[in-house]
Amino acid sequence: MPVINTPQEFNVDDLYVDLQWLSGHPIYLKCEGFNFAGSIKLKAAAEMLATAERAGRLRPGARLVESSSGNMGIAISLIAAARGYRFTCVTDSRCTAAARRLMRALGTEVHVVTEPDPVEGLLGARLAEVRRLRDGPEGHIWLNQYANEGNWLAHFQTTGPEMLKSFPGLDVVFLGAGTTGTLMGCARYLRQAKPSVKVVAIDSVGSVTFGTPASPRSIPGLGAGVRPQILDEDFVDEVVHIAEPETVRTCRRLSARGFVFGGSTGTVVAGAVAWLKANDPDRTATAVAVSPDLGDRYLDTIYSDEWATETYGIDLAASPATRRSAS
Known part of the structure; x- marks a missing residue:
């Protein structure tokens, strides 16, 4: 029975959701939102x-x-x-x-x-x-999370080793890029512990992190208007950019199965699905995507039909992605 004195002492580090139903590819979603802060x-x-x-x-x-x-x-x-x-x-x-x-x-x-x-x-x-x-x-x-080495060191010490312990045969990992702390920590650890693992960064369209043009973004979390100082692209194999309407659709598809995740998670999952469809035709890769957050703080935005329609000018409520498939 865990007994703690401070909130940071508790975190669920070995919970994964099998998302093969989402795209036909085996994707294991590492859930990092089960702690007192609700996020990684x-x-x-x-x-x-x-x-x-x-x-x-x-x-x-x-x-x-x-x-x-x-x-x-x-x-x-x-x-x-x-x-x-x-x-x-x-x-x-x-x-x-x-x-x-x-x-x-x-x-x-x-x-x-x-x-x-x-x-x-x-x-x-x-x-x-x-x-x-x-x-x-x-x-x-x-503290300056954008330049603080403790930001990535935390994941070098925890998140990276946790994934490899759970999936020793890991082939590819999908990591969101915000401050790039999670990305850099996991990528540095995997480069050292298992260099064959492909590291795919997932960013938002409109973010300047990887040199793409800036444009307005409405979902907090991933993406940046200023390149994070701790980013070292030498540790990143590929980058996938996801437009925010696809983030919302992915979150809705997950919630239709009872999994209510946050915007960063929707972006990471959308990027993982897109990359695997393009690069894993045999559906044999062992893939892990890291879910940074849960969705309870996004009920008035991502999960609001009115907000989605007003923000993106499309009727996401009518999208097939919001309805559970019979399969």
Whole structure:
């Protein structure tokens, strides 16, 4: 019987969903949302904070600041509440109302940026606000998940080894690219432990992470308006970009089977299905996709017919992807 003292001590690390029904290809979805933060970001938040504590950067009552589209902000909020730190999360208008409410319930001060930087978009504007707070009189401490090695080290130590332990014959892994912490940690571990594994990064259309043009995005999580500093493309074999309407359709297909996942998961699964259809005609590859989050915080967006129609100009409610197949 597990007994814990702090929320970051608990995480389900060996739960997989068999998604062969989705595309005919064997895909095992590693579910990372079963912890008190509801997402994979708890691993990175715990490592970054622990590293800062060991280095003596954090004292009792320290004030933290971080930029987040939601999940990292929630993860830091949990740990900050447990450790007695004050925390300011700088987010933007794409952050779901549920995520903002949860952070505030944990005692976090939430700053919402609404005007994008003319070059670097909403993320650039968020980072400018973070720097202002860091350099201000209150002396906020910025963990900087975009450059902090603890972000990827957490997954080098946990997520990567967990996948290979569960699937020793792993052929290909699909990892979402947001801050690229999960991507870099798993890719670095697999390059060392089993170099034959193909690492496929899944990004959103409109993200600049891998050098593609910027365009507006409405779903928080994956994608970036500023290239993350911790990204090293030498560890990535291929990149698949997924348009947001396909993310929504995939989430709806999963929910039609009773699996309510978040937008990042829908993007990763859509990318995995597309890649396997193009590259695994014999359907023999052992494939794992990492699910970063659950879907309860997206009920007013991805799972809202009105929001989907207003945002993308198409009637996703009428899409066959929202209805369960008889097969």
